[in-house]
Amino acid sequence: AQRVTQPEKLLSVFKGAPVELKCNYSYSGSPELFWYVQYSRQRLQLLLRHISRESIKGFTADLNKGETSFHLKKPFAQEEDSAMYYCARGGSQGNLIFGKGTKLSVKP
């Protein structure tokens, strides 16, 4: 089965500390991988995708095919980064498969 695993339900860090949200996916060729974010009282929205190799709001995500991981990283967390983060992959039937999500809490 095609799966996305986010092992941490909750991650709490202090402002200015580095943050890494973990994501592992089941192997199936070369899947498309995404990170979505949901801020309080806002819609779920795309944060970044691996094919773009971009940095959004200071976040980056590196695809490691050997470890089948796509961890999301930011060197210095800000309070406004507090949100729910979801890792997702494209499925073989064109669908989108999401992980269960990690709630990031950045304390002042």
Added chain:
Amino acid sequence: GAGVSQSPSNKVTEKGKDVELRCDPISGHTALYWYRQSLGQGLEFLIYFQGNSAPDKSGLPSDRFSAERTGGSVSTLTIQRTQQEDSAVYLCASSLMTGRRNTEAFFGQGTRLTVV
């Protein structure tokens, strides 16, 4: 409107009643997804449409749940004989498929269903 629209935004229903949730995707988006978001449970996949057909219905929790999409546009998620455990936020998303590649999925604001 330009975004994914869901109605109603809130629905309170009595246990045992049927409910219909509606999703208007972004015009031209061929892929449409339904998810359920429960407190502390993250994002649970329900069903995926490509055009009017549903190649993946694997996430529907029981036969009380059904969904249809007509004209490649509007979709309706129906829950029959609602139970209290059906209470959740139901999210709809749409995306433009290019071949078999996913583009960005745009989400609606959700329908908060409360079964009392």
